[in-house]
Structure formats: C-alpha cells, structure tokens
Amino acid sequence: MTVWRVADGLSYAEIARRLGRPTSTISREVGRNGGPGGYRPQQAHQATVQRARRDTPSPPHAAGPPGGAMEEEIVELAVRSGMPRMTARVHVDLLLSEDGRRTATELTRRLKVSPASVSVAVNVLVEHGYVRRERDPQRRRDIYVVDDDAWYHSVLISAQQALA
Structure with missing residues (x-):
C-alpha cells in the first residue's frame, strides 16, 4: 500500500483525492495528531484506538445506578x-x-x-x-x-x- 504524506509536499486535497476521502477528514486527522510537521501515522492510529475504546459504552453492570x-x-x-x-x-x-x-x-x-x-x-x-x-x-x-x-x-x- 502506498502512503501519501504531507511531508512529501502533497496538499490535504491531493491526499484526500487519492484516498477517496473528504479533505476535511484529512485536515482533521492531521491536526488532531501532531500537525503537518509532526504527524506520525502509527501514533495517530494508537490514539484513534484509544479514543474508540474510551467512547465505547461499557456493558450494563448488576450494581449500576438505581433504576x-x-x-x-x-x-x-x-x-x-x-x-x-x-x-x-x-x-x-x-x-x-x-x-x-x-x-x-x-x-x-x-x-x-x-x-x-x-x-x-x-x-x-x-x-x-x-x-x-x-x-x-x-x-x-x-x-x-x-x-x-x-x-x-x-x-x-x-x-x-x-x-x-
């Protein structure tokens, strides 16, 4: 799989076009994970995994709130x-x-x-x-x-x- 990077001089729009994603998705991803000069894909992936775990509702517990x-x-x-x-x-x-x-x-x-x-x-x-x-x-x-x-x-x- 080819990896396109901001560091290679590609614009967000060009990366988005090549990946078939909206430009806003690319800019949000890069901004959330270090910016154009500090983006590291592996660390971004780990942060995404952590966010996904954090947002997953836990199963109901027997000792939950009343009701x-x-x-x-x-x-x-x-x-x-x-x-x-x-x-x-x-x-x-x-x-x-x-x-x-x-x-x-x-x-x-x-x-x-x-x-x-x-x-x-x-x-x-x-x-x-x-x-x-x-x-x-x-x-x-x-x-x-x-x-x-x-x-x-x-x-x-x-x-x-x-x-x-």
Whole structure:
C-alpha cells in the first residue's frame, strides 16, 4: 500500500483525492495528531484506538445506578418487540426523564454514544410518532419531547402506514 504524506509536499486535497476521502477528514486527522510537521501515522492510529475504546459504552453492570436494571428490562422488551436497540435506549431515556425532554447533547452524554447514533434513533422515533422535535430558538438546537399523547399519535401513524 502506498502512503501519501504531507511531508512529501502533497496538499490535504491531493491526499484526500487519492484516498477517496473528504479533505476535511484529512485536515482533521492531521491536526488532531501532531500537525503537518509532526504527524506520525502509527501514533495517530494508537490514539484513534484509544479514543474508540474510551467512547465505547461499557456493558450494563448488576450494581449500576438505581433504576438501571429496570431501564435495561424495558429496553430489552422494546428490542424483542422489533425496535432497534439504540432507538429503544433513546426512547426509554426520554420516557424516564423528569419532564420527557432532552437535547441530542444530553442523550449523547447520558447514553455514552455518538451524536450520529442518537440522530438515527430520534429520526425513527419521530417517524413512528413516539417523539416530536421542538426548536429551541435561543440556542438554535432541537429538543426531543415525549408528550402525553405520544402513544395515541404512534398508534395513528402505525395504522396509517399499515393502510398505505
């Protein structure tokens, strides 16, 4: 495999083109791992492995926080009924929140998952009527809400989809 390097005088755009990746990916990778003059691929790989381990949620423990076992039981029930696991985790977290509202950032932190995972799960929940989006005009971000009529709306949406 040929290795293209910034040290060889190639631009980020040229490296990106040769690797079939966006230029922003290359510039972020180089910037995160020593910059153009100090980039070392092996050390960058090790740092990536460490970041991946750090971001991986650990399996649930028996001695978890109060309610943890109950949450896992509800998630398992939803998964057995056909809901994707991440969607079920997001849904249960919203249902058990004090006011039925969370931002994507809050969900990401609480569930220890990527923002992309939360986004996909929320899109499924919105599509099936379990959750709705509200826009926070002051902070320019979405808030995901489970409201009192969520079950009623989800049944209506499911019935409409079944008839279509």
